Amino acid sequence: MNYMHSNKNIFIQGAISPEHIADSIAKHQSKYDIGAHGIFLGQVRGDNIGERKVAAIQYSSYEDMAMGKIGVVRETIFAKYPLICMHIYHSLGIVKSGEICLFVFTSSAHRKPAIEACEEMVELIKKEIPIWGKEIFEDDTHQWKKNK
């Protein structure tokens, strides 16, 4: 219980590397009660907006508030699904197009809870956690990202 309610830092400076993801997966191979992992990765798109092309997104957060909200959201998800564990990482600072900015990782004995909790957690992160993305274009202009 201690673990699941922990408000540990979800933020990573810069992009989330594929090696970080591999390490997270490898750490779960000694947990013999896990039968399924759900993973969601958000990747920065090199969108063309008019004449301009997105080169990177610069993320910022109200970190103190985000930490508390993540704790609340984790509890909601653990209360709803029989999860064995859940890990969440979000980038701060610059993440270039093609790089990964969000990593949600859920594990359970059978597949349904891991898959459903992962999907719901992604929605909650976008809706409840105070994070802002600033799209930096190749010509050094910018606009503030809007979530759909």
Place this chain on the structure above:
Amino acid sequence: MNYMHSNKNIFIQGAISPEHIADSIAKHQSKYDIGAHGIFLGQVRGDNIGERKVAAIQYSSYEDMAMGKIGVVRETIFAKYPLICMHIYHSLGIVKSGEICLFVFTSSAHRKPAIEACEEMVELIKKEIPIWGKEIFEDDTHQWKKNK
């Protein structure tokens, strides 16, 4: 179109390594139209069945038939969701408890198609692809796995 209809081999001898997963993710970082990846990983549980504990699962397949069925199932999913790509890997032979035996990886511009296609693909693999798992216990006895 050539690519999505390809009946390329999904089978890997033994466990799927976290490094293999990291490599697959890294290969998608040059695709600037991708904004979301959905990943499902199946991991062999060390279940206790009565007095016995599962040490490994030995997977076998009717490979010729499986290859054709995977092609059909891929087409179904690509017709239904606006995916940018999808990769599927399943182990054959021995996969020890704690190791990964199934890796489904879907990518799209926005999150919904990647998440939904990944979930549906996992269901279709379990239902439509001729693969069998033999649970090997620590005492060298075995039983044939039954999917729920």
Place this chain on the structure above:
Amino acid sequence: MQATIKMFGKLTEITSASSVMIDDVKDTDEVISILQQRYPGLMQLQYIIAVDKEIIHNNTILTDHSIIALLPPYSGG
């Protein structure tokens, strides 16, 4: 017609082989009937039949080189 029948999963324990040959058979009903005589344990087990990698639901006439497969319930993943 000579038929080759591929066996999978638990069925391989009944036949102690991954494939079985039968001479002079014309259709799948005949194949199953002969297999059940040869391996009575087969009658206890659940399986579907594929001919040339397609699942069949009715008795099917065999042609030269038909590949028959007996498939117990899948348990991949």
Place this chain on the structure above:
Amino acid sequence: MQATIKMFGKLTEITSASSVMIDDVKDTDEVISILQQRYPGLMQLQYIIAVDKEIIHNNTILTDHSIIALLPPYSGG
């Protein structure tokens, strides 16, 4: 009461700062009113208000050390 108001996202471009101080304010309505005078551009922008990391929906009396934050629509992920 002296209040510290943290600004986030696009709002930092209006204030050219990540936080703003205001002296002698008693509640959040007063804070917003003063900010709108100081930074008229604020009136064009969408945001919600948090006091001590909790989102508020009505005018809220400030206490010593209250931390006010103006939060434009989130765009994480």
